[in-house]
Amino acid sequence: MCGIIGINSSKPVSATIINSLKKLEYRGYDSAGIATLSSGLINEIKSEGRVDNLEKNSLVQSMEGTIGIGHVRWATHGSPNSINAHPHSSQNVSVVHNGIIENSTLLKKFLVSKGHKFKSQTDTEVIVHLITEHLKTENIVNSIKKTLKALHGSFALGILFKDEPDLIVGARRGSPLAVGYGPSENYLGSDSYALKSMTNKITYLNDGEFCIIKKDHVEFFNEDGTKINKKVLELSSEEEKYDKGDYKHFMAKEIEEQPITLKNGIKEYVDSANNNINIYNIPWKKNEINSITLIGCGTAYHSCLMAKYWFEELTSLDVNVDIASEFRYRKNRFKRDSLYVFVSQSGETADTYAALDLCNKNGMKTCAVVNVIESSIARDSEFVLPIHCGTEIGVASTKAFLGQILILYILALKFGSLRSDLDKEKLSAKLSDLKNLPKLVEQTLLTDNKIQNVSSTFNEAKGSMFLGRGFSYPIALEGALKLKELSYVHAEGYPAGEMKHGPLALIEEGMPVVVLAPRDNYYKKTISNMQEVIARGAKVLLITNKSTNEIVSENIWETIEVESTNQDLLPFLLTIPLQKLAYYAALKKGFDIDKPRNLAKSVTVE
Ligand code: F6R
Numbered sequence: 001m002c003g004i005i006g007i008n009s010s011k012p013v014s015a016t017i018i019n020s021l022k023k024l025e026y027r028g029y030d031s032a033g034i035a036t037l038s039s040g041l042i043n044e045i046k047s048e049g050r051v052d053n054l055e056k057n058s059l060v061q062s063m064e065g066t067i068g069i070g071h072v073r074w075a076t077h078g079s080p081n082s083i084n085a086h087p088h089s090s091q092n093v094s095v096v097h098n099g100i101i102e103n104s105t106l107l108k109k110f111l112v113s114k115g116h117k118f119k120s121q122t123d124t125e126v127i128v129h130l131i132t133e134h135l136k137t138e139n140i141v142n143s144i145k146k147t148l149k150a151l152h153g154s155f156a157l158g159i160l161f162k163d164e165p166d167l168i169v170g171a172r173r174g175s176p177l178a179v180g181y182g183p184s185e186n187y188l189g190s191d192s193y194a195l196k197s198m199t200n201k202i203t204y205l206n207d208g209e210f211c212i213i214k215k216d217h218v219e220f221f222n223e224d225g226t227k228i229n230k231k232v233l234e235l236s237s238e239e240e241k242y243d244k245g246d247y248k249h250f251m252a253k254e255i256e257e258q259p260i261t262l263k264n265g266i267k268e269y270v271d272s273a274n275n276n277i278n279i280y281n282i283p284w285k286k287n288e289i290n291s292i293t294l295i296g297c298g299t300a301y302h303s304c305l306m307a308k309y310w311f312e313e314l315t316s317l318d319v320n321v322d323i324a325s326e327f328r329y330r331k332n333r334f335k336r337d338s339l340y341v342f343v344s345q346s347g348e349t350a351d352t353y354a355a356l357d358l359c360n361k362n363g364m365k366t367c368a369v370v371n372v373i374e375s376s377i378a379r380d381s382e383f384v385l386p387i388h389c390g391t392e393i394g395v396a397s398t399k400a401f402l403g404q405i406l407i408l409y410i411l412a413l414k415f416g417s418l419r420s421d422l423d424k425e426k427l428s429a430k431l432s433d434l435k436n437l438p439k440l441v442e443q444t445l446l447t448d449n450k451i452q453n454v455s456s457t458f459n460e461a462k463g464s465m466f467l468g469r470g471f472s473y474p475i476a477l478e479g480a481l482k483l484k485e486l487s488y489v490h491a492e493g494y495p496a497g498e499m500k501h502g503p504l505a506l507i508e509e510g511m512p513v514v515v516l517a518p519r520d521n522y523y524k525k526t527i528s529n530m531q532e533v534i535a536r537g538a539k540v541l542l543i544t545n546k547s548t549n550e551i552v553s554e555n556i557w558e559t560i561e562v563e564s565t566n567q568d569l570l571p572f573l574l575t576i577p578l579q580k581l582a583y584y585a586a587l588k589k590g591f592d593i594d595k596p597r598n599l600a601k602s603v604t605v606e
Helices: 014-027 051-056 104-113 125-135 140-150 250-256 258-269 298-314 350-361 399-418 424-444 449-460 470-487 496-501 523-535 570-589
Strands: 003-008 031-038 041-048 067-073 093-101 153-161 168-173 178-182 185-189 201-204 210-213 218-221 291-296 318-323 338-344 365-370 383-386 463-468 490-495 512-516 539-545 558-562
Touching: 003 014, 003 093, 003 153, 003 168, 014 031, 014 051, 014 067, 031 051, 031 093, 031 153, 041 051, 041 093, 067 093, 067 153, 093 125, 104 125, 125 140, 125 153, 140 168, 140 210, 185 210, 250 258, 250 570, 258 399, 258 424, 291 298, 291 350, 298 318, 298 338, 298 399, 298 470, 338 350, 338 399, 350 365, 365 399, 399 424, 399 570, 424 570, 449 470, 449 512, 449 558, 449 570, 463 470, 463 496, 463 523, 470 490, 470 512, 470 570, 490 496, 496 523, 512 523, 512 570, 523 539, 539 570, 558 570
Parallel strands: 291 318, 291 338, 338 365, 365 383, 463 490, 463 512, 512 539, 539 558
Antiparallel strands: 003 067, 003 185, 031 041, 031 067, 093 153, 153 168, 168 210, 178 185, 178 201, 210 218
C-alpha cells in the first residue's frame, strides 16, 4: 500500500506535502515521512504512526525547501518504526515507494558487496542504493532506466536528487501514480485525490513509464527511456468536502448515510417513468454473454458472493465468483462468452487490478463496479458502473458494500430482463420493492440500543460465529469480517448448514453466535441449525425480519428484527445491525474505529 507525494515549486513545500499526506493516510498509517532539498542537502524527517505525529515535529514546521517528497506507510518489509519509514536516502538520492521489491534480498547482497551501507530493513532501500550506484557512471535517465529494469515486483516511486535540485523523478510498475500540473509548480501523487486540492489537471502513468517533473514542465518516458507524449486529463474541479459532521467517527456517519447511497443508486440506475433499468449502454449484445465471473477482495468479494445468489435466481447465466488474489495466478479457462465483473470501492486494489489486467490481456469483456471513478480499475475496464456513494473514509467498508450490492442486484435484474428470464410484471414488482428500500434501511437504522447492549458480549468472548444460509450467507461473512477488523476478536462467518461438518466442535457454553434467519426460503432450515448451536450452549443473537408469525424456538438469547421486504432485498437490511454491532464493539474497547490496526483503506500491494 503506502501513499506517495512529490512537489516541485518555487515556494516552500513542506506544509503542502504534509496536507497531501493527510489525504493519503487511507493508503497506510503505520508511519510518515518527508524529504526536501535545501542548502544543497537532502533533509529527511520521519516518524512512527500518523501524519499528525510527523506534523508535530518542530523540525518539520521549520523545514525549508521548494522541492520535496513525502510518504505514508503500510509496512511490508520491516516493522513500522521511524527507521523503516520512508523516505529512504543516501547522500545523493532520496526515495519514496509504494509496492514490493521481490528481489530486494539479492539486490542488497550485490549492493553491500559494492560497499553500500543499509540503515533499514525495508526492500525500498535497495532502490536508493541502486540509483546511487548507477549515477556514478550514468546520467539521470539511464540510471533510472537501469534501476527499474533490475527491480522485480511492483512500485510507484518518487525520487529526489541532491545534485539535480530542479527535478523529481516518478516511475511506476504495478502501483498507481499520477502527475498533476499547477501554476509554476508540478506534482506527483499516488492518485488524483491527493492532488485535488492543488490541481484538477492530471496525467496517469502507465505501467513501465517514468517521468521527470520540473517546475514548469513534465517529460514522460517509456521503459526504454524514449520520450513519449501523454494526455492531460481535466477532472471535475470540485474537491469533495467530506467531514465527520456531528458524528464521532466516519464509520458511524457512513452507516447512517446508507439510505442516501441507495437513493442515489436507484435514481441513477432505475428508470422510474418506464419501470425499467437505466443501463442502456452495455457494449455487448445479449447473446454474446452466457456466463459471468465476479471478482473482488474482502468486503467487495462478499458483494460478489451476494450477487451470485441474485444472478442465479434472476438470470439463466452461469455464475462464478472469485477472490482476486486467487484468480490472478490460477490457470483460468477464459471463455469468449463470459463477462468479468470487478468490484472495488477504491478501484485501486492491486489484486483486483491484476485480475482485470489478466482478463484484458486475454481479450475478455470487462466491467467495473467501483466507487472512485478516476481509479485504475475504472479506467481500464470496458464498461463502468459507478456506485455513487461518495467518499468512504472509514477503513471498514459500510456504505460502499450496500452501494456495490445495489448495483449488482440491478445488473442481475437487467440481465434477467434482457435475456427474458424475468418477465415485465416480475421486473416491475421487483423495482417497486427496490424503490422502497431506502426507507426500510432508514427504519432499520433506528434499532440501536439493543445492539449496543449485546456488543459487550462479543468483546468479552474469545470468539464468535456468524451463521446464515442462502442469501444470508454472504452477509454472515461480511458481519464476521466487520467484527474482527474493528474489535480484533476472532469471528467466523459460516454457512449454517455446514456447522455439523466440523465447526460445531467450537461451540461451548456462552459462545456468542449470530444467526441470520430472515423469513425467506431458507428460514426453517436455518432455525433448525440455530437450535443445534443453542443445544450446545451457544448464546444466540437471532437477526430476522418482522413478521406476524412467531419464532418457534426456545432459549434464544436476543432477537433483532429488521423491516420486511421481498427476499431478494432482505440482505440489505440484515447488514445494518451487523455493521452497528462491529462499530459498538470497537467503540467499547476504545479502538481506532476509522483506522483499525494493521489495515489501510486502499490495498495497493498484493
Ligand atoms: C473491509 C474492507 C476491505 C475491502 C478490500 C477491497 O471492511 O473494506 O476488505 O473491501 O480491501 O477494497 P476495494 O473495495 O477498494 O477493492
